[in-house]
Amino acid sequence: MTSSSRSPLGVTLVDGGANVALFSTTADRVEFCHFDDDGTEHRTELTHRTGYTFHDIVPDVTVGTRYGFRVHGPWDPANGLRHNPAKLLLDPYATAIDGTYEWGQALFGHDMEHPDQIDETDSASAMPKSVVADRTFDWGDDTRPDTHLSDTVVYEVHVKGFTQQHPDVPEDIRGTYAGMAHPAAIQHLVDLGVTAVELLPTQQFVQDSTLADKGLRNYWGYNSIGFFAPHDEYASSGTAGQQVAEFKQMVKAMHAAGLEVIMDVVYNHTAEGNHMGPTLSFKGIDNPSYYRLVEDDGSSYFDTTGTGNSLNVAHPAALGLIADSLRYWVEEMHVDGFRFDLATTLTRQDNEASRRSAFLDIIHQDPVLRGVKMIAEPWDTAGYQVGGFPAEWSEWNGKYRDDMRAFWRGDEGVLGDAVQRFLGSPDVYEGSRRAPVCSVDFVTAHDGFTLADLTMYAEKHNEANGEDNEDGESNNTSFNGGIEGPTDDGAVNDYRDRQRRNFLGTLLLSAGVPMILGGDEIARSQGGNNNAYCHDDEISWFDWTAADRDLLAFTRSAIAFRKQHAALRPEWYRTAPGDSDSTVSVLRADNAGFEDADWADAGNRAVMLVLEHGSDAVAVLLNTSETTVEFTLPEKPGGGTWSLGLSSDPDQQVDDGAGSVLVRDASFTALT
Numbered sequence: 001m002t003s004s005s006r007s008p009l010g011v012t013l014v015d016g017g018a019n020v021a022l023f024s025t026t027a028d029r030v031e032f033c034h035f036d037d038d039g040t041e042h043r044t045e046l047t048h049r050t051g052y053t054f055h056d057i058v059p060d061v062t063v064g065t066r067y068g069f070r071v072h073g074p075w076d077p078a079n080g081l082r083h084n085p086a087k088l089l090l091d092p093y094a095t096a097i098d099g100t101y102e103w104g105q106a107l108f109g110h111d112m113e114h115p116d117q118i119d120e121t122d123s124a125s126a127m128p129k130s131v132v133a134d135r136t137f138d139w140g141d142d143t144r145p146d147t148h149l150s151d152t153v154v155y156e157v158h159v160k161g162f163t164q165q166h167p168d169v170p171e172d173i174r175g176t177y178a179g180m181a182h183p184a185a186i187q188h189l190v191d192l193g194v195t196a197v198e199l200l201p202t203q204q205f206v207q208d209s210t211l212a213d214k215g216l217r218n219y220w221g222y223n224s225i226g227f228f229a230p231h232d233e234y235a236s237s238g239t240a241g242q243q244v245a246e247f248k249q250m251v252k253a254m255h256a257a258g259l260e261v262i263m264d265v266v267y268n269h270t271a272e273g274n275h276m277g278p279t280l281s282f283k284g285i286d287n288p289s290y291y292r293l294v295e296d297d298g299s300s301y302f303d304t305t306g307t308g309n310s311l312n313v314a315h316p317a318a319l320g321l322i323a324d325s326l327r328y329w330v331e332e333m334h335v336d337g338f339r340f341d342l343a344t345t346l347t348r349q350d351n352e353a354s355r356r357s358a359f360l361d362i363i364h365q366d367p368v369l370r371g372v373k374m375i376a377e378p379w380d381t382a383g384y385q386v387g388g389f390p391a392e393w394s395e396w397n398g399k400y401r402d403d404m405r406a407f408w409r410g411d412e413g414v415l416g417d418a419v420q421r422f423l424g425s426p427d428v429y430e431g432s433r434r435a436p437v438c439s440v441d442f443v444t445a446h447d448g449f450t451l452a453d454l455t456m457y458a459e460k461h462n463e464a465n466g467e468d469n470e471d472g473e474s475n476n477t478s479f480n481g482g483i484e485g486p487t488d489d490g491a492v493n494d495y496r497d498r499q500r501r502n503f504l505g506t507l508l509l510s511a512g513v514p515m516i517l518g519g520d521e522i523a524r525s526q527g528g529n530n531n532a533y534c535h536d537d538e539i540s541w542f543d544w545t546a547a548d549r550d551l552l553a554f555t556r557s558a559i560a561f562r563k564q565h566a567a568l569r570p571e572w573y574r575t576a577p578g579d580s581d582s583t584v585s586v587l588r589a590d591n592a593g594f595e596d597a598d599w600a601d602a603g604n605r606a607v608m609l610v611l612e613h614g615s616d617a618v619a620v621l622l623n624t625s626e627t628t629v630e631f632t633l634p635e636k637p638g639g640g641t642w643s644l645g646l647s648s649d650p651d652q653q654v655d656d657g658a659g660s661v662l663v664r665d666a667s668f669t670a671l672t
Contacts, residue, residue: 002014002015002016002019002057003057004019004020004021004048004055004056004057005019005021005055006021006050006051006053006055007021007053008021008093008324009021009022009023009053009092009093010092010093010094010095010228011061011067011091011093011094011130011132013061013063013132014057016057016059017057017059017060017061018057018058018061018065018132019055019056019057020044020046020055020056020057020058020061021046021053021054021055022046022053022054022055022069022091022285023052023053023054023285023286023289023317024052024053024054024071024073024285024289025052025286025289025317026073026074026081026286026287026288026289027054027071027072027073027083027285027286028072028073028074028083029045029054029071029072029073030046030054030069030070030071030072031043031044031045031046031069031070031071031072031085032044032045032046032058032067032069033067033068033069033070033088033124034058034061034065034066035066035067035124035129039124039125041124043070044056052317061132062132063132063133063134063241064131064132064134064240064241065131065132066098066099066129066130066131066240067091067129067130067131067132068089068090068091068124068127068130069088069089069090069091069285070085070086070087070088070089071083071085071089071285072085075109075118076298077110077115077116077275077298077299078116078298078299079298080287080288080293080299081287081288082110082279082283082284082287083284084109084118084119084120084284086109086119086120086121086122086123087109087122087123087127087279087284088122088124088127088129089279089280089281089284089285090127090128090129090130090225090226090280090281091130091281092227092282092285092290092321093228093321094130094131094226094228095131095133095135095228095229095241095244095328096130096131096132096229096230096232096240096241096243096244097128097129097130097131097204097225097229097232098128098129098131098232098239098240098241099128099129099239100128100207101126101127101128101206101207101209102125102126103126103209103212104126105119105121106121106122106123106125107123107126107127107278107279107280108277108278109278109284110275110276110279112276115275115276116299123279127280131240131241132241133241133243133244134241134244135244135332137244137245137248139248139252139334140252142251142255142256142334143255144255144260144334144336145195145255145258145259145260145336146260146336147195147196147260149394149437149513150436150437150569150571151195151563151569152195152196152260152373152437152513153193153194153195153196153508153513153514153515153516153559153562154194154195154196154197154198154262154513154516155189155192155194155196155515155516155518156198156200156442156445156446156515156516156517156518157197157199157200157518157519158199158200158219158220158446158518158540159175159176159177159179159180159199159200159202159234160175160176160219160233160234160536160541161175161219161518161519161540161541161542162179162180162185162542163175163176163179163182163185163542164179164541164542165541165542165543166179166182166184166185166542166544167544167545168182168184169182169184169185170182172236173236175234176234176235176236176246177230177234177235177236177243177246177247177249177250178235178236178237178246178249179236180197180254181249181250181253181254186253186257186259189257189259190257190258190259191556192521192552192555192556192559193556193560193563194259194516195258195259195260196259196260196261196262196336196337196373197254197259197260197261197262198262198263198264198339198375198515199261199262199263199264200220200264200446201220201221201222201224201263201264201265201266201341202221202230202231202234202247202263202264203221203224203226203227203228203229203230203231203263203265203266203325204224204225204226204229204230204231204232205218205221205222205223205224205225205226205266205271206218206223206225206271206280208271211534214466214534216465216466216534216535216536217534217535218533218534218536219532219533219534219535219540220446220447220533221266222266222307222533223266223271224265224266224267224269224270224271225270225271225272225280225281227265227267227321227322228324228325228328229243229244230243230244230246230247231243235247247333248332248333248334251333251334251335255334260336260337260373261335261337262335262336262337262338262339262373262375263329263337263338263339264338264339265325265326265339265340265341266341266342267322267325267340267341267346268304268305268310268311268341268342268343268345268346268380269305269308269309269310269311269342269345270282270290270309270311272291272308272309273307273308273309274300274301274303274308274309275300275301276308277308277309286317289312289315289317289318290311290312290315290317290318291309291310291311291312291318292309292310292311292312292314293312303381304342304344304345304348304380304381304382304383305342305345305380305381306381310345310348311345311346313346313347313348313357313358313359314358319358319359322346322359323362323363323366323369326363326366326368326369327366327368327369330368330369330372331368335372336372336373337372337373337374337375338373338374338375339375339376339377339396340374340375340376340377341377342379342380342381343376343377343378343380343389344376344377344378344379344380344382344383344385344388345380345382346359347359347360347385348380348382360389360390364390364392370392373394374392374393374394375393375394375395375396375440376389376393376394376395376396377395377396378395378396378398379398384398386398386399386428387425387428387429387432387434389438391432391433391434391435391438393438394437394438394439394513395438395439395440396440396442396445396515397421397425397428397440397441397442397512399417399421399425399428400421400425400439400441400442400510401442401445403417403418403420403421404418404421404443404503404506404507405443405454406418407624408499408502408503408506408624408666409624410605410624410625410626410666412602412603412605413602415604415605415607416599418607418622419607419609421441421510422506422509422510422511422609422620422622423436423510423511423573423574423584423609424436424437424439424510424511424512424570424573425439425512426573429573430573435571435572435573436512436570436571436572436573437512437513437571439511439512439513440512440513440514440515441507441510441512441513441514441515442507442514442515442516442517443507444503444517444520445515445517446517447531448473448530448531449526449530450517450519450520450524450525450526451500451503451504451517451520451523452500452520452523452524452525452548453525453526453527453528453529453530454503455496455499455500455503456484456485456486456496456525456528457484457485457528458484459484459528460472460473460474460528460529460530460531461527461528461529462528462529462530462531464529464535465529465531465534465535466534471531472530472531473531484528485528497550497551498648498649498666498667499666500520500523500551501551501554501667502648502666502667502668504516504520504521504551504554504555504558505554505558505646505648505668505670506622506668508555508558508559508561508562508568509558509561509562509568509618509620509646509668509670510568511568511569511570514562518542519542520555521551521552521555522542522544522546522547522548522549522551522552523546523547523548523551524542524543525543525546526540557646561645561646561670565613565616565618565645565672566613566614566616567611567612567613567616567617567618568611568618569613570613574611574612583611583612584609584610584611584612585609585610585634586608586609587607587608587609587610587634588604588606588607588608589606589607589608589621589629589630589631589632590632591608591631591632591633591634594607605623605624605625606621606622606623606625606629606631606663607622608620608621608622608631608634609622610634610637612637615638617636617637617638617672618645618670618672619633619634619636619642619670619671619672620668620669620670620671621661621663621668621669621671622668623663623664623665623666623667623668624666625665625666626665626666627665628662628663628664628665629662629663630660630661630662630663631660631661631662631663632659632660633658633659633660633661633671641656641657642654642661642672643656643671643672644669644671645670645671645672646669646670647668647670648667648668649663649664649667649669651664652664652667652669654669654671
């Protein structure tokens with residue numbers, strides 16, 4: 001008979017059964033519990049222990065077996081120990097999870113009225129189960145697109161929302177991985193011209209009771225519990241392990257279309273929350289190894305995520321879990337990169353964020369992980385760290401969002417900041433020898449207004465969230481043309497349409513890695529809700545019947561224009577003319593260079609940028625003033641005359657050979 005091993009962790013099928021291994025530094029005994037279809041439970045104690053890993057060969061475990069763990073050990077919350085064998089625990093290394101939560105006392109290791117006291121209500125019937133999934137899959141000739149960062153255009157999108165109401169996707173697969181892989185869905189992405197889809201969380205997450213009590217749901221998915229398991233609610237083929245193959249098929253279809261798949265991953269915390277939260281997995285397995293506890297108070301959780309707990313990345317067990325999970329998604333699921341939610345939390349070992357953290361080190365030295373795209377959300381509730389990640393990382397650049405919004409809003413004194421953002425934020429990255437591609441540029445993302453709502457509402461309208469409209473950032477943007485919500489006023493609609501083109505166009509002309517919020521290209525609205533995390537409904541889903549076809553056509557043209565011009569996609573920062581192959585000139589509207597006084601002029605809201613790369617040249621004319629501005633054109637590098645390339649003004653005219661161009665208020669024009 002095969003002897004058991006402490007590695008790999010989790011459940012691995014072998015002849016006659018499975019090798020089962022679970023890590024815990026604090027447990028006394030571990031039972032592997034598998035369940036028949038009728039719910040009958042069978043327990044097998046893991047009799048071998050190597051170091052801190054309990055392991056054994058368990059017979060009669062096959063593909064489709066539903067299981068969990070019961071972990072015996074001390075109940076001592078004051079010292080961080082929360083073992084409770086009455087609670088069935090999910091396998092941290094499960095590749096599939098099936099079932100729902102029946103919220104109540106059973107799911108909590110402590111007595112809900114007396115938090116320090118243990119509760120011995122059995123939770124098995126109220127818990128989902130880990131599932132032994134079939135990990136075989138025919139990848140055929142699947143090849144990673146491996147798109148260079150300078151050529152990448154990211155599309156942030158929700159798996160369900162994208163196809164839930166898509167008229168050309170069959171109803172039985174709408175809102176699923178299979179729906180995402182349907183030719184109609186992929187064709188939209190290909191025609192749009194994006195190169196990568198960044199999927200909102202697709203690792204198994206929890207539908208928590210707080211929202212359920214309000215008749216709402218966790219739509220975004222930032223509430224992880226299974227770091228190896230594709231979220232089961234997005235599977236059309238079944239949830240007893242079938243979600244694994246369906247996710248792989250989605251990735252394979254994306255790759256065949258030349259699209260990369262980037263996962264938004266949430267390793268900074270889990271759905272178990274703080275000392276008042278449920279006991280679902282890690283908390284009952286080895287609480288102090290997996291979570292950061294408050295020094296001198298083991299009953300409390302150190303929280304820089306705002307969710308109740310933070311993963312203990314200073315401990316080898318938690319760090320190993322993250323690394324193993326990332327490698328799994330790359331090697332077995334073939335994903336192309338990751339966007340790390342609240343990534344700054346993962347770099348905190350002794351409270352302070354650090355470029356020398358073990359989390360960053362383990363990724364940089366890993367031969368599997370160092371070759372895929374790594375994108376940080378460079379902040380958490382305790383700090384803002386834009387520009388603070390290593391050169392191998394790209395970052396969501398919140399400064400780009402804020403400064404470009406201020407620029408197109410017509411704020412005074414922001415021209416210099418806007419130029420920095422347009423050029424890839426050299427003021428943030430160049431000093432540390434990082435490149436423009438370290439900046440993921442965006443003006444909207446899932447968290448906040450959509451582009452349509454940004455230009456249509458001056459105030460948030462989150463009443464449907466059940467929090468008296470007090471949730472979500474205030475974000476008084478005033479792009480609404482003076483009128484809140486939809487209107488029949490032609491002048492207001494013209495202004496709004498132009499501002500939407502300004503944002504999308506500027507984004508796609510800027511150096512860095514542009515990221516488009518899914519649906520912005522068709523003017524998707526959430527009715528002014530800028531915090532729709534809890535709406536798995538028409539508020540969040542794409543309304544394809546209301547798509548703005550003109551804006552879609554413009555966005556396609558803007559992406560195509562970006563791809564046609566190397567001058568818009570610098571891999572390094574551009575110096576003065578003649579110093580390198582890639583240069584930039586920043587000019588006033590009269591074609592003169594900027595003086596210090598010009599930058600200090602609060603009323604100066606027009607600028608011209610001439611971008612060159614080899615024989616390619618693009619002149620970008622930006623005007624956020626309230627009047628038309630005449631731009632005096634420089635000589636075109638390499639000779640010839642300037643012609644119209646892209647503009648947010650549909651009526652823009654450029655006369656061949658003319659020495660100047662009139663650019664109307666609140667608009668941009670790109671010449672080539």
